[in-house]
Amino acid sequence: MAETAFRMEARGVSKIFGTHRALDKVDFGLLAGEVHALLGENGAGKSTLIKILTGAYQPDGGEVLVDGEPVHLDSPLHAQSFGIGTVYQEVNLLPNRSVAENLFLGHQPTRFGLVDRKRMNRDARVLLKRYGLEIDPSSELGSHSVAVQQIVAIARAVQLSGKVLILDEPTASLDRDEVQRLFEVVASLKRDGLAIVFITHFLDQVFALADRVTILRNGKLVDTRRLSELTRTDLVRKMLGKDIAFSGSTSLEAQRPVTDVLLEFKGYGRKRSVRPFTLTIHKGEVIGVAGLLGSGRTEMARVMFGIDPSDEGSVALNGKPISIRAATDAIAHGFGFCPEDRKADGIFGDLSVRENIVIALQGKLGWFRALNRDEQLDLAGQFGESMDIRAASLDMPVKLLSGGNQQKVILARWLATDPAFLILDEPTRGIDVGAHAEIVRTINRLRDDGMALVVISSEIDEVVAYSSRVVVMRDREMVAELRGEDISPAVIVQAIATHGEPTPEETAA
Amino acid sequence: MNRSMRPLLATVAIFLVAYAAAVFQFPGLLSTRVLGNFLTDNAFLGITAVGMTFVIISGGIDLSVGAVIGFTGVLVAVLISSFGLHPLVAFAIALAVAALFGAAMGLAIHYLEVPAFIVTLAGMFLARGGASVITQDSVPINHEFYSTISSLYFRLPGGGRLSFVGLLMIAVFVFGAVVAHRTRFGSYVYALGGNTTSASLMGVPVARTTVQIYMLSSMLACLAGIVFSLYTSAGYPLAAVGVELDAIGAVVIGGTLLTGGYGFVFGTFVGVMLLGLVQTYIIFDGTLSSWWTKIVIGILLFLFIVLQRLVFAASARGDRSSETA
The missing domain is CATH 3.40.50.300 (P-loop containing nucleotide triphosphate hydrolases)
Structure with a gap:
């Protein structure tokens, strides 16, 4: 060339x-x-x-x-x-301001030092016509x-x-x-x-x-x-990185005992956010959510947690229908959510590690049952230790901690509320390798303890490693639900890249 | 432009209805004599309000204007009476001082990123304090130039007088309207009020425009101070206390959005006239306490703020875009 x-x-x-x-x-x-x-x-x-x-x-x-x-x-x-x-x-x-002024601001045609509006509007009309816009330039x-x-x-x-x-x-x-x-x-x-x-x-x-x-x-x-x-697949593979090891498969034994259903989302969705999806979540299950940025991954999590309440479908907890109109509803039902943008939506940077850990539990208990300092220290100490949070003191501001430790603090915050269902949005982004392994270990441990988790991640290898099922998002829609042997990087990449039919399962077979 | 016209039209309609009602009660109000006095009595407020219109359209506020009026009066009076300068020289000095003062406030607002409210509040204390340091007393101005100018007027049909200061105010309004609506500077002022980030990305010289806006406001306040000294033939450090609030009131009643981006200089003129009408009515009535002026202004202001919210909320609903990831 x-x-x-x-x-x-x-x-x-x-x-x-x-x-x-x-x-x-x-x-x-x-x-x-x-x-x-x-x-x-x-x-x-x-x-x-x-x-x-x-x-x-x-x-x-x-x-x-x-x-x-x-x-x-x-x-x-x-x-x-x-x-x-x-x-x-x-x-x-x-x-x-008017359309014409937006086109010419700083370069308006002038006559005798004054803006020549007639000419400006005329020029604007001519210009807009080239772009197929027939609108009034003075509007x-x-x-x-x-x-x-x-x-x-x-x-x-x-x-x-x-x-x-x-x-x-x-x-x-x-x-x-x-x-x-x-x-x-x-x-x-x-x-x-x-x-x-x-x-x-x-x-x-x-x-x-x-x-x-x-x-x-x-x-x-x-x-x-x-x-x-x-091809689309080449492109997605290049975007998601490396040459994905196409041998990798789930680390979990294929036949896991079927446990009780915890949550059932039926035709659950929100206009302009995420298309209705149907998803059943069992106790002791990690559902990985894969998809490119902007595919509706985060939107799905926000709708589940009630930050953006759904306008369609229903959700049932332990077989009983519940309504989640706001995050506080979700928390009351035992949900937890670690958002994608830790700094903006997750931590309270100026508050101490201790306060950051107890805040969700305090929120759940409400006003009248304030945790006193000893209880707070006790809780923070207990979770700080089990999560291996490396902070010089539990009273130091959380913003001074590394990204990995901040993520552990947020995890500890939700674990303190003893949730039944936890949503993690990109829990391993931007944290060092050690903390990364720690978080993955925690996810595995929580699953084995019977908690249900939804984990969103761009790291396909990681999703494969801990998920019992993988949901693939594309264009704000849930396009595939993979289980068992289908949980491999190759199938996931295929599902992300495939445009319309045939379904990813078929192409992978 | 259409929806921003609505508050202006409402102001004009309210003024006409109020004036008609007042004339119905006191036919004497419909004379060129009263109208002429309207202009003369409100000249200093009107001139100040023109500058305030620019400031508010740009999304700012200027609380220092009343104090600048007081300071100018004292400065001019002392320069003429104690230093024996010709009034025109004194005016030029005062305008130069005001220009520097406004520029300093504009620079502080832009470069220190301090809200205009705080900077001009400081400016208000500075100017008012400065005036009191020069003198604590009222300083009379006895100069033939003053008496000449004060007695200049056009006779209107019906016996009214269109005084020099009344004419000056009209000239300032015309000047303001041309600058706001027909110059690049004017479009920059609206641009700043619309969205400062967009404006700077579109190449608007934000720093220069901000400085110019506050210079303009201070210099017009200074001119208003000169007019006020012509009107009272004296300079007094505590003159025009609270005029900044009357000016803001007139601007908002005139249909300018307090959050910036929309407004008309002509609207401010109607706003000033409406305030003048309220005052004149209460004087004509004779039985009402002059504090009723404040109550009526308060009600009017409240009404207009509600009106603007309704107009802009109704039209903004349609074009709000969806949030994106």
Whole structure:
């Protein structure tokens, strides 16, 4: 390929945050007239790379070139002057101003020093027509749908930059028709010779739109390929990493005694969040949830725990129907939930380890039965020891602990409430190897003690290791339920990648 | 633009209805004499409120304007009476001081990321304290320039007088409306009130615009101080206490959203006139305590805030996008 004519290129760029290498010598080349998808799971370094390309971050190593010339991009505004425009997932425009003003703000046509509104509206109308939008340019931007706002944002970016367009998850909040409309716009811009970077979690959209794809994992470049050379399975395998050991199978004996049913979700779902799913959970069972980021894994957990209450279906606990309208209902029924974003949703950073451990139990007991300090210390000490939490003192603020120890604190918090059912969302993300093993050991121990767990993880090997059943999510829908011998990385990857029929079980057989 | 028009139209309608009702009771209210005095008596409030409109549209607040009026009055009076400067020179000095003062507040708000409420509260104490340090007493201004200007007026048909300060206020409103709605600076002010992050990503010079907004507000407050000194022929450090709140009231009643992003300079004009009408009515009535003005203003303010919430809540419901993972 004659890839010397890159419109924009990143050569060996690195970015380091503290001790963490967010990007490690990544090469990325963008051709004129192509749509280039950038893929990777959370923490893969996608957004860091994008921020370097748009000038929001400066690389710690390597260089960025535009049309073959090395450039130093100070800010998104500075990048704009090199012809690089960005459209973000959250529309970054002004909903309180007119469509025309959003298109031209800072560049409004003027006459005698005053803004020439007539001309601005006329120009806007002409410009919008090219994008197939027949809307009144003087109408307020906020009165239009997100899709229209997104197209206005693209029109502004192209208008002002015109060489490179970076679309950072532009479809995340659009429905199917709106996505289609956006794709038409992107396709026509591609024909005009624009170089387009496209970031999304939806593989269907990648295959529908992109010419080439670059895959990142853990800050490293995995591959850049023409999409026509790749199958979906290849792609998912590359995203999820390594070359998955395709021999691995569940470590559990296939025939486990069937235990009592604990929970039954029937047609349980929530609009715009997760499609209705039916799932039976037995005592002493670990259900692994696999799927790519954005596939509805976390949404499923949130609906189960009542953070986003379901609007469809029913749930029964020990055969009796219950209603979970809020997290407090779930807790009252003996549920526990360790969220994905530990720092934002899990720990109380400034509170002590002790307070962090007792808080869920105290919440369950209510106001009038305050645990006194001795009881708190007792509990915290007991769980701190059994979970092997390494803290200098139980009274130190939990934010000073390492990620792995914080995760153990949150686990201890729920274990203190003696839950019957525990949901863990990415319990091993971003923690060191030792703590990782500790958490996996704890999961196994809890299962053997008869607790029911749902564990969401991107680490397929890990899911395989501890799950008695695996549920696969795709496009906000539960698409497969694997058991026994089917619990192997190969089948799971297949299920994640498969588009529509045939069912993953059949293809794997 | 349409939905932000609604509170403005409501203000205009309320003003017309209130004025008609007042005229029905006191036909004397419908004379150019009363209307002329309306403009003269409220000139300093109107000029201050124009600056406040910009500040509030940008999503900020300026609590220092009343104190700046007091400070300007004292400064101008002392410069003329004690230092013997010509009033025009004194005005220029006062405006320069106010410009620096506003710029300093704008810089603090932007670079120190301190809420405008706190910065301008500090500014209020500074200006009021500064005025009292210059003098504790009322300083009379006896200069022929003052008497000339104060007696300048156009005779209106029907015996009313359109005074110089009344005209000045109208000029400031026209200037404000043009700047707000027809210049890039004006669009930047609305942009800041809409979403500061978006504005900066779209290339709005946020720092410069913030500084300019508070400079504009302080300089207009200074101009209002000059007008106030013309009106009273004196400078007094405790003059115009609480005017910042009247100005905020007039701006909000005029249909500007207190959270920023929406509003009209013309609306503020109607707001000031509505406040003036309430005051005039109570004077005409004669039996009501002047504190009733405050009660009516309070009720009006409350009404408008509720109205704005309803208008904006109703139209925002449709276009809220779903949350995403």
